[in-house]
Amino acid sequence: MASGVKPRVKTPKKATAGEAFTIKTLISHKMESGQRKDKKTGELIPRSIINRFTCEFNGTSVIDISIEPAVSTNPYFQFDAVVQEAGDMVFTWYDDDGSVYDTTKSVAIG
Amino acid sequence: MEFSRRETIALGLGAAALTFMPFRVDAAAEEVIAAFTGGADIGEGGVTVTAPEIAENGNTVPIGVDAPGAAAIMVVATGNPTPNVATFNFGELAGAQSASTRIRLAGTQDVVAIARMADGSFIQASAAVKVTIGGCGG
Numbered sequence: 100m101a102s103g104v105k106p107r108v109k110t111p112k113k114a115t116a117g118e119a120f121t122i123k124t125l126i127s128h129k130m131e132s133g134q135r136k137d138k139k140t141g142e143l144i145p146r147s148i149i150n151r152f153t154c155e156f157n158g159t160s161v162i163d164i165s166i167e168p169a170v171s172t173n174p175y176f177q178f179d180a181v182v183q184e185a186g187d188m189v190f191t192w193y194d195d196d197g198s199v200y201d202t203t204k205s206v207a208i209g
Numbered sequence: 210m211e212f213s214r215r216e217t218i219a220l221g222l223g224a225a226a227l228t229f230m231p232f233r234v235d236a237a238a239e240e241v242i243a244a245f246t247g248g249a250d251i252g253e254g255g256v257t258v259t260a261p262e263i264a265e266n267g268n269t270v271p272i273g274v275d276a277p278g279a280a281a282i283m284v285v286a287t288g289n290p291t292p293n294v295a296t297f298n299f300g301e302l303a304g305a306q307s308a309s310t311r312i313r314l315a316g317t318q319d320v321v322a323i324a325r326m327a328d329g330s331f332i333q334a335s336a337a338v339k340v341t342i343g344g345c346g347g
Contacts (some may be wrong), residue, residue: 117322159297162300169292176310180302
């Protein structure tokens, strides 16, 4: 499942050193739980989800989430981060099929 | 493998003790929680679960967890076919030990959050959510 996957992240462009700010992330993904049945054939639709999400800032972990099928379609996460210097925030999503989606946002201090 | 009468009685007592756990969660959820805590005792307080009292659509139920000083928080939906929901591991740069997301709930149930604190102890809290339409496609 690599079609139509689009990560979206909202971070502030500028942050104050040592002060927490909120990050919102969303990735479009159908998150097939493996519980649903195909209405025509009656067979189970195989599981296909994003199983892990990480956020790192200059190589240091902010959050690392392991995700199970009970997370909704288009998984959305909101969390807080605190930084001391300017740098790049890297967001990575790991798909069941081995695909890895990532996006980077730079955060300035000011 | 055969059980003697004594062993059978001991097993029965153990099973009875399990059913009288203070927190009413079913067996599958209990296993998931035990795997996370390693069988350690779980305290109360210090962790908050934010969830709506009534969710009209079980496919997207907004929840939030907050546990100051936690290293990780696991969310368990006790009434789902697979009770695991997600585990949040907070890194060094986490601004607060809180996060929110949207989850699927199969029906009316308790959502439990268990936090592993920095010192290795565990605390938990739960929130009851009424679900009008379940979110597991059944």
